[in-house]
Amino acid sequence: VRKVTVNSILEMKATGEKISVLTAYDYTMASILDAAGVDIILVGDSAANVMAGYDTTLPITLDQMIYHAASVSRAIKRAMLVVDLPFGSYQGDPYDALKAAVRVMKETGAHALKLEGGIEIKEAIKLIINAGIPVMGHLGLMPQSINTYGGYGLRATGVHEAHKLNTDAQLLHELGCFAVVLEKIPAKLAKEVTDHLRIPTIGIGAGSATDGQVLVVHDLLGLNKHFKPKFVRQYLQLDQLITSAVQQYIADVKAVEFPNDSEQY
Numbered sequence: 341v342r343k344v345t346v347n348s349i350l351e352m353k354a355t356g357e358k359i360s361v362l363t364a365y366d367y368t369m370a371s372i373l374d375a376a377g378v379d380i381i382l383v384g385d386s387a388a389n390v391m392a393g394y395d396t397t398l399p400i401t402l403d404q405m406i407y408h409a410a411s412v413s414r415a416i417k418r419a420m421l422v423v424d425l426p427f428g429s430y431q432g433d434p435y436d437a438l439k440a441a442v443r444v445m446k447e448t449g450a451h452a453l454k455l456e457g458g459i460e461i462k463e464a465i466k467l468i469i470n471a472g473i474p475v476m477g478h479l480g481l482m483p484q485s486i487n488t489y490g491g492y493g494l495r496a497t498g499v500h501e502a503h504k505l506n507t508d509a510q511l512l513h514e515l516g517c518f519a520v521v522l523e524k525i526p527a528k529l530a531k532e533v534t535d536h537l538r539i540p541t542i543g544i545g546a547g548s549a550t551d552g553q554v555l556v557v558h559d560l561l562g563l564n565k566h567f568k569p570k571f572v573r574q575y576l577q578l579d580q581l582i583t584s585a586v587q588q589y590i591a592d593v594k595a596v597e598f599p600n601d602s603e604q605y
C-alpha cells in the first residue's frame with residue numbers, strides 16, 4: 341500500500357482531492373479506520389473527553405497522549421499519523437515544547453504533531469519544524485483555550501478575531517506547517533482562508549470549502565447520543581446497537597442460553 345505522507349497531503353490540495361481525517365485513540369479502532377482508507381488518523385487530545393470522561397481537553401498528560409498514540413501507531417499500515425501535543429506541553433519555553441515533541445516522535449511512531457495557536461507559539465513551531473517534525477496547525481476554536489472563551493461557541497464571528505485568524509493561518513504557512521485545522525468558524529471565513537493558503541485546511545464545523553474534513557470518530561459513529569452539535573453527522577447510532585447487543589447478552593446469560601452446546605469445551 342502507498343503510505344500517506346506530508347507530500348501526498350500537499351498533493352491532494354493541488355489536485356483538489358479532499359482529505360479525510362478521523363480521530364482514534366486505540367489499536368482496534370485505528371485498525372478499522374486505516375483499513376477503511378482514511379487519509380489521516382489524528383490522536384486528538386479529545387481523548388480527554390471521549391476516552392477519559394473529562395469536560396475539557398486540559399487534563400490529559402503527555403504520557404497519556406503517548407500511550408494512546410503508540411497504541412494507534414501499531415495499527416497503521418497506510419494512514420498518516422498525527423498526534424496532538426497536550427495542553428501545557430508547548431505554550432511555555434519553546435525548548436520544552438521541542439522536548440515534548442521529540443518524546444512523542446521517539447515513543448509513538450507519529451508522522452506529525454498538531455499544536456493549537458498562531459503567533460503565540462511561533463518559536464515552538466519553528467523549533468519543532470527545524471527538528472524535522474511536520475506540524476499541523478490548529479486555529480479557530482481551540483479547546484485548550486476554553487477557559488479564555490468561556491464556552492464552545494462559534495469563533496471568529498467578529499472582524500478582529502477573523503483578521504487574526506487570517507494572519508495566523510498565513511504565519512503557520514510561512515513557518516512551514518503542512519496543514520492547518522480550522523475549528524468551528526463561519527464557512528465563509530474558512531473558504532477565504534482556504535483560498536489564500538497553499539497548504540491544506542482541514543475543517544471541523546467550518547463548512548465544505550476546506551481542503552479536508554475531520555471528525556471525532558465517536559461522534560461519527562453515534563456513540564454519545566447526548567452530543568450532537570450541528571457540525572456532526574452521525575453515520576451510525578452505535579450506542580443503540582451496543583445497547584441492544586448488551587441487553588441480549590444479559591438476557592441470554594440470565595436464561596442460560598449463553599453459552600450453548602457449540603460454545604463450550
Ligand code: KIV
Pocket residue numbers: 363382383384385386387424521523544554555556
Ligand atoms: O482533539 C481532537 O479531536 C481535535 C480535532 C477535533 C481536530 O483536535
Ligand code: NA
Pocket residue numbers: 384385386397424
Ligand atoms: Na485536539
